[in-house]
Amino acid sequence: MLITLTKAIASFDIPADWIGIRAVKETSTTRSVRDGLPQVNGKSFTIGAMLEVLVNGCLGYAATNSLELSSLQAAAQTAYNQALAASEWWIHTFRESERPKVVGEYKSPFIEPLDALSPGEINDLLVRICQTLKVDDKIVQTIAGASTIERESWFVSSNGSEVYQKILSISTHYGATAQDGKVVQQRSNNGSQANCYQGGLELLKQENLWYRVRQIGEQAVELLTAEECPTTRTNLVLAPDQMMLQIHESVGHPLEIDRILGDERNYAGGSFVNKSDFGNLVYGSPLMNITFDPTVAGEFASYGFDDTGAVATREYLVKEGVLQRGLGSLESQARAGVPGVACARASSWNRPAIDRMGNLNLEPLNATFEDIIGGIEHGVYMESNRSWSIDDRRYKFQFGCEYAKLIENGKLTKTLRNPNYRATTPEFWHSLIQVGNAENWQMYGTPYCGKGEPNQTIWVGHGSPVCVFANVEVFGGGS
Amino acid sequence: MKIEELSALELSFNRLIETLLIKKAENEQFTVRLSSERSQFTRFNHAKVRQTGCVADGWIELTLMAGQRSSVRQFPFTGNWEIDWQLAYPALQELRDELILLPIDSYLVLPSGTNTSREGHSGNLLAEKAVVPSVLEQVAELDFTGIYAGGIVIKAYGDSNGQKHWFANDSFTLDYSLFSNSGQAVKGTFAGNDWDKSAYIAKISEAKKQLELLARPVKELPRGQYKTYFAPAAVADLLLMLSWGAISEADIQQGNSALAALSRQEKQLSTAFSLKENFQRGLVPRFNELGEMAAPELPVIEKGRLVNTLVNSRTAKEYQKIANGANGSETLRAPEVSPGNLVFEQILPKLDTGLYLSNLHYLNWSDRHTGRITGMTRYACFWVENGEIIAPIENLRFDESLYRFWGENLVDLTDFQEFIPEVGTYESRQLGGSLVPGMLVEDFTYTL
Numbered sequence: 001m002l003i004t005l006t007k008a009i010a011s012f013d014i015p016a017d018w019i020g021i022r023a024v025k026e027t028s029t030t031r032s033v034r035d036g037l038p039q040v041n042g043k044s045f046t047i048g049a050m051l052e053v054l055v056n057g058c059l060g061y062a063a064t065n066s067l068e069l070s071s072l073q074a075a076a077q078t079a080y081n082q083a084l085a086a087s088e089w090w091i092h093t094f095r096e097s098e099r100p101k102v103v104g105e106y107k108s109p110f111i112e113p114l115d116a117l118s119p120g121e122i123n124d125l126l127v128r129i130c131q132t133l134k135v136d137d138k139i140v141q142t143i144a145g146a147s148t149i150e151r152e153s154w155f156v157s158s159n160g161s162e163v164y165q166k167i168l169s170i171s172t173h174y175g176a177t178a179q180d181g182k183v184v185q186q187r188s189n190n191g192s193q194a195n196c197y198q199g200g201l202e203l204l205k206q207e208n209l210w211y212r213v214r215q216i217g218e219q220a221v222e223l224l225t226a227e228e229c230p231t232t233r234t235n236l237v238l239a240p241d242q243m244m245l246q247i248h249e250s251v252g253h254p255l256e257i258d259r260i261l262g263d264e265r266n267y268a269g270g271s272f273v274n275k276s277d278f279g280n281l282v283y284g285s286p287l288m289n290i291t292f293d294p295t296v297a298g299e300f301a302s303y304g305f306d307d308t309g310a311v312a313t314r315e316y317l318v319k320e321g322v323l324q325r326g327l328g329s330l331e332s333q334a335r336a337g338v339p340g341v342a343c344a345r346a347s348s349w350n351r352p353a354i355d356r357m358g359n360l361n362l363e364p365l366n367a368t369f370e371d372i373i374g375g376i377e378h379g380v381y382m383e384s385n386r387s388w389s390i391d392d393r394r395y396k397f398q399f400g401c402e403y404a405k406l407i408e409n410g411k412l413t414k415t416l417r418n419p420n421y422r423a424t425t426p427e428f429w430h431s432l433i434q435v436g437n438a439e440n441w442q443m444y445g446t447p448y449c450g451k452g453e454p455n456q457t458i459w460v461g462h463g464s465p466v467c468v469f470a471n472v473e474v475f476g477g478g479s
Numbered sequence: 480m481k482i483e484e485l486s487a488l489e490l491s492f493n494r495l496i497e498t499l500l501i502k503k504a505e506n507e508q509f510t511v512r513l514s515s516e517r518s519q520f521t522r523f524n525h526a527k528v529r530q531t532g533c534v535a536d537g538w539i540e541l542t543l544m545a546g547q548r549s550s551v552r553q554f555p556f557t558g559n560w561e562i563d564w565q566l567a568y569p570a571l572q573e574l575r576d577e578l579i580l581l582p583i584d585s586y587l588v589l590p591s592g593t594n595t596s597r598e599g600h601s602g603n604l605l606a607e608k609a610v611v612p613s614v615l616e617q618v619a620e621l622d623f624t625g626i627y628a629g630g631i632v633i634k635a636y637g638d639s640n641g642q643k644h645w646f647a648n649d650s651f652t653l654d655y656s657l658f659s660n661s662g663q664a665v666k667g668t669f670a671g672n673d674w675d676k677s678a679y680i681a682k683i684s685e686a687k688k689q690l691e692l693l694a695r696p697v698k699e700l701p702r703g704q705y706k707t708y709f710a711p712a713a714v715a716d717l718l719l720m721l722s723w724g725a726i727s728e729a730d731i732q733q734g735n736s737a738l739a740a741l742s743r744q745e746k747q748l749s750t751a752f753s754l755k756e757n758f759q760r761g762l763v764p765r766f767n768e769l770g771e772m773a774a775p776e777l778p779v780i781e782k783g784r785l786v787n788t789l790v791n792s793r794t795a796k797e798y799q800k801i802a803n804g805a806n807g808s809e810t811l812r813a814p815e816v817s818p819g820n821l822v823f824e825q826i827l828p829k830l831d832t833g834l835y836l837s838n839l840h841y842l843n844w845s846d847r848h849t850g851r852i853t854g855m856t857r858y859a860c861f862w863v864e865n866g867e868i869i870a871p872i873e874n875l876r877f878d879e880s881l882y883r884f885w886g887e888n889l890v891d892l893t894d895f896q897e898f899i900p901e902v903g904t905y906e907s908r909q910l911g912g913s914l915v916p917g918m919l920v921e922d923f924t925y926t927l
Contacts, residue, residue, distance in 0.1 A: 034733075038584045041577070042551035045566070046538065061532030065555045066562065075535075082519075082531045085608045089615050091527035119550075120580030127582065141733045177734045182745075184734045184848045263524045265664070266625040266656040269840070269857075350534050389843045389876075391855040396876050396927045398853050400845055418846055422876065422927050453626035453654075454520045454534075454904035478849030478880050 002164060005049075005156040008072045014080045018054035018096045020157040022307055023047070023067065024349035031119065032145035033126040040145075041119060048349035053079040057093030058086050063350045091335075096159060098330045099308055105164040106304025109297050110200030114148045114168060117201055122146055125204065126174075132210060133176040135217035138224060141177040142217075146170065146204060147447075153307075161309045169300060169459070170203040171196040171447060174213060178220040185223035185417055187216050187402050190241035191384040196300040196445035196459065219403055222415050228476035229404055229419035235379030235433075236421055236472040237372060240442035242401055243464035245385040247360055248449070250425040251283075251290055252460070254394035255317055256451075257328025257336050258355040268451045269392025272425065273323070278338045281323040284429025289363040290318040292327065292341045299359045300445030300461035307353040310342035317341075317360070321429075329355050347456035354452050361443070361463040365435040369466055372434055379407035380474050382419045390425075398422040418477030428469060436465025488515060488537070488558040488633065489645060495539070495567055496637035502571060503639060504545070508589050510638040512540040512768060513556060516907050518630035521610050523655070526623040528611055536907065537633075539567065543574035544589055548581045550574050588792040590638035594772050598761065602649030602672040604629045613674065614653065617683050621690075625655030632908050634764050642770035648672075648762070648910060653679075654902040656858065657686050663693035663871050666712065666838050666858040670900040670912075689837075689859050698862045698870040704922040706833030706890075708826055708863075711897035715913040716839040717852070717881070718754075718814055724847055726779060727809030728788040732798050737850040737881065741785045746882050748783035749889040753817040755779055756789075760898075763812050763911035765804070767791065773804030773812070783886070815914040819892030826893065828866040829919055834875075835861040835868065850881040853926075876927040884920045893917040 005021045012019060025047040032039045048065040053076060060083030062075035117125075129144035148170050155163040172195045175188030189195060189212060197203050206212075238246060254271040258264055273281065294302050294312035303312055308329060316324050326332075328340030332355050344353035373381070387400030404419035405412040423431075443463035450457050492513050499509055515537030522530040537556040542549055552570035556563055605613050610627055629651030636644040652670040665686045669679055709717070721738070730736040740746040756777040758765045765772045769792055779787050789805035806812060821829060840857035856875050861868045893916040900912035 033582075037586065038548075038582050040551070041549070041581055042553065043573070044553035045555070045570075046553075047555060048536070058528075059530070061530070063532065063534045063536070065536055065538075066557045066559065068559075068562070071557075078533050081607065082533065086521070086528040086531045086611050089526075089528045089611050091524060091529050118580055119577050120582075123580075123582050141735075179734045182740070182848075184739075186735075261524070262624060262658075263522070263529050265524070265658065266654060266666075270662075350536050352530050352532060387843050387845050387853070389841045389845075389853045389855065391874050391876070392840055392857055393874075396855065396874070398845065398876055398878065398927065420845060424927075450905070453522050454518075454628065454908075457905060477846035478851040 001154045002156055002162050005154060008069055009156060009158050011069065012073060012076045014053065014076055016053045016055055016080055018099055018158055019076065020052045020099060020155065021049050021072070022349065023049040023154045024151065026149060026151040026348065028147060028149045030147045031122050031126060032143065033123065033130055034143050035141060036127045036130045038123060046348060049075070050346065050349050050352065051075045051079045053083055054094060054096065055080060055083040056087050058083040058090040059094055060086065061352050094331060098334055099157060100310070101160045102305060102309040102311060103162045104304055107166045108168040108198040110168050112201040114150055114201055129174050129213050132213045133174065133217040135214060136221045138178045138180050138221050139176050139217055140179045144174040146172045155309055157309065163305050163309060165304060167198060168200055169196065169198045170201070172204065174216065176217045176220040178224050180224045183224050185220055187220035187223060188384065189216055190444060191386065191402065193446060193448065194241055194244060194444040196447060197298050198300060198302055199298050223403065223417045226415040226417040229380065229416040229474060231475040233471050233473050235376050235407070236469045236474060237376065237379055237381040237407065238467050239383040240440070240464045240466060241384050241444055242382055243362060243467055244444045244462040245388055245399060247290065247362055247462050247464060248357065248460065249388060249390045250394060250397055250428065251318070252327065252357040252360045254425065255327045256355045257326040257332035257338065257340055260326065261332060261336055264451065267453050269394070272393045272395045275336050275338055277323055278326060279324065282321055283318050283323045284321045285432040286321045287365060287432050287435045288318055288321045288429055289316065291316055291361050291363060292343065293359045293361050296359055296443070296463065299443050299463065300459050301358040302461070306342040306344045307346050308344040310344065312342040315341050327355055327357055329353065345458060347458050351452065351454060351456045356458055357449065357460045359461040362465065364438045364441040364465040366437050367434050368437060369440050372436060372466055372468055373407060373412055374410040376407045376468070377409060380416065380419060381405045381407055381412060387420065395424050397425065419474065420476065421472050421474045423472055428472065431469045431471055432467060433470045434468035436467065441465040484558065485631065485647065491558045491560050491563055492635055494560055495563065496643065498564065499571065500639060507543060507545045508639040509544065510542045510590050510769065511636065513633060513635035514538055514907055515556060515633040516630060518628055518908055519607055519610060521627045523614070523626065524624045526615055526618050526621055541567065541570055541574070543571065543578060544587060545578050547583045547587055548578045549584060549587055550577050550581060586793050586797045588769060588796055590640040590642060590769050592640065592642050592770055594642050594644070594766065594770055596644045596766060598646045600648045600650065600672055603674065604649060604651050605674045617680055622658040623655060624658065625653065627651065627653045628904055628908055632910060636766055636770050638770050644764065644766040644770060646764040652900055652902045657690055659690055659693045661697065663697070664858050665689040665693065668900050668902060692861065692868055693859060693871050695870045697873050699873040700862065700875060702926050704924050706830060707920050707923040708830045708835045709918050709920065710837045711915045711917050712899050713836045713839045714816065714915040714918055715899040716842055718816060718913055718915060720842055720852055722810035724844065726789050726811060728790040728798065728800055729794045729809055731788060737844060737847045738785060739848065740882070746886070748780060748882070748885045750782040751819050751889055751892055752783050752885045753781050755815050756811060756813050757815040757914065758813045760813065767804055767806045771804045777803055813911055816916060818894050818896050818916045821891040821893045821919060823893065823895060826917065827863060830863050831866055832864050834872065835863050845878050851878060852881060853878040875925045877924060878926045879924045884923060888921040890919040890921055
């Protein structure tokens, strides 16, 4: 493919300063079961190419789902025409240095190939998960699903880039709904679609799978008679499967430089962070260390190169509470004049690359889970996101979880249902008073991070230990 | 897209159906869905171009059914028969091999209807080269941001029972925001099949007037309950929540619905609130994933009572209901909320003192089973005193139950409706939109 695409560029008869082609081929499978009955069995295949042409500092693009040479040539001409038509109104003069020459490859680690089990065997496993979730007659619905993706991409350019990346990933999800009269509660494995990783089919059966499945069913029933989460201000302890969402929404998105530059203001929004804040802003407490890390083996958004050819490296975004750099591609760095990372990514061949999070992780410190709970006189411990909402500047948020426990005198006591909390981003991160250690650090991910015009959903990974936040407003459900 | 390209796509699609009919075994049935588009996407920021390009995309979704089992394959569709059949035929064979491995699907629905339709909406869109100057010349002095998306969108369907549908729409949407120096913004959408320059100029002029109001110092309000007017775009945002775990019959049956209490008739909404599906504007296809045609109109909530949920054939089979042509996910496709009695001139006097909200942002269920929704105010939201706009507000978070704001606290709906176009472009350009009035609500709860 690399040779074919390079030859295609050589055949283009357009007076461009730079030309790039990013081809993507992706095969994904989705299988889901509800109450032991099949719901979806499907495989999706897509292939296509995004062509970018730089003319007088303007970048035009054209995407096509035909890789015939004639189609690529026509797309290159279209991209050229787009750049020319916009040249009088272009926002920033881009240079070839924002598309550096790069050669290399990246492949996801895996043990078992994605076809190691037949569709029938995967369905059998999902049916058995549903059966095991139904621990009680009050369980009125059980669901289980698994998705796999094999994505290959090739990037070549007129200045000699040749990059090949192959990503294998698996997402699994299961959960139960329990009902007793008007009371309905749902519990799932770490929240909706949170178990997303790079790797092979070995990830389908995680350690303690059957213990965990049964626990999810039991906790759904347990929530039916649980007390409502109290309305109060207290110590809030968040499990890693909720920290994932917290990091994503209130650190990741506000640090995207394209948002700070205003590109996203019409859709996803802007940011409360300004360009002048990098290197200066005290974002949170000194316990807060957040890295952009595409090098973590098996994390959902690991990669070797971004979609414009920038080499991906681990970088601190926030170190000991102080903002260091933003989530900005080479293009955004050139426009904003602030340090960024290799984060220009596109959801597929049919969308242009924009600033994206990749893997964003809160680094562990030294507290065991027992230390954390044991040191709290009163608080609430919450797991697994179920509701999320934050304003366009990423400032005022409200999140809800599936499952909670009251903390009294250093112990987890009563189960609580409908737990929610709200705060503003700076106030919240400044209230971080304890960070767990490597033993309770866990990583999750989501395939559903939405952003961009035209819209794109992309995959991100987030790792975190258990964390404690002081004096947070928590509350329960409606009536 | 040129006429000949469109014609080639339709010919290739028809040939695919005909060939699959020949290739299918006697015990097999299939459905085929086509989604295709040729779109220009031009993105703006600070009244400049940030990204601009064209996307030629298309895919087929082939579902094969046999022995009470089914599976799906999705693959690219280019309109070039040689390429397309090279992808379609292996997909058919792979589906055959897979079906025998899958569990029995007790609620599988086979295509059975005899519907056919063919609908085309031609457009008079801006030429590719004209998009940037036509949009930006009117806003060159403003902080303008947003996206122009235009071109042809095709949705088509065919099956082994002989049903066939073709829907092509040549249209554009311009979704934009105008920002003031203080960071406040006015939101606008301009959409249709024909680019009407004078209508666009009028829209921008109207937005400029709102920008002047936004120049006033921002008022920060304490949390609490305020009488609130929701402009049609804000009502459309709230309405969309009904497509996410509310109006679907399957959601009600499976314990996932915010409207369960309404369904059980334990609660009811205001008699002023009525909602229906209305396909008569012709902006979205009426056919669903099984080729079934929805009725031109379907009342959903009448005078506060739930009279119909959205029921697709699979749900109908599982729960012994009557299907009403709903799509696979049982979401609203052409919603219309009936108007009320509040005339435009009376909006501010009737509001008297409270909040005027033009738009909302990032809605989610905070407690789905009690119908409680949280979200944020966004764009051109004002504090009103004694019937006069006083100041733009600092954005507020709300958390409120739909049983209150469409129930006992609904004062009135406006006597006019606005069409709020769907501007989403996830996967592909979305079609249609919501026809909604504005609404006035007592004691809406703001929390942060």
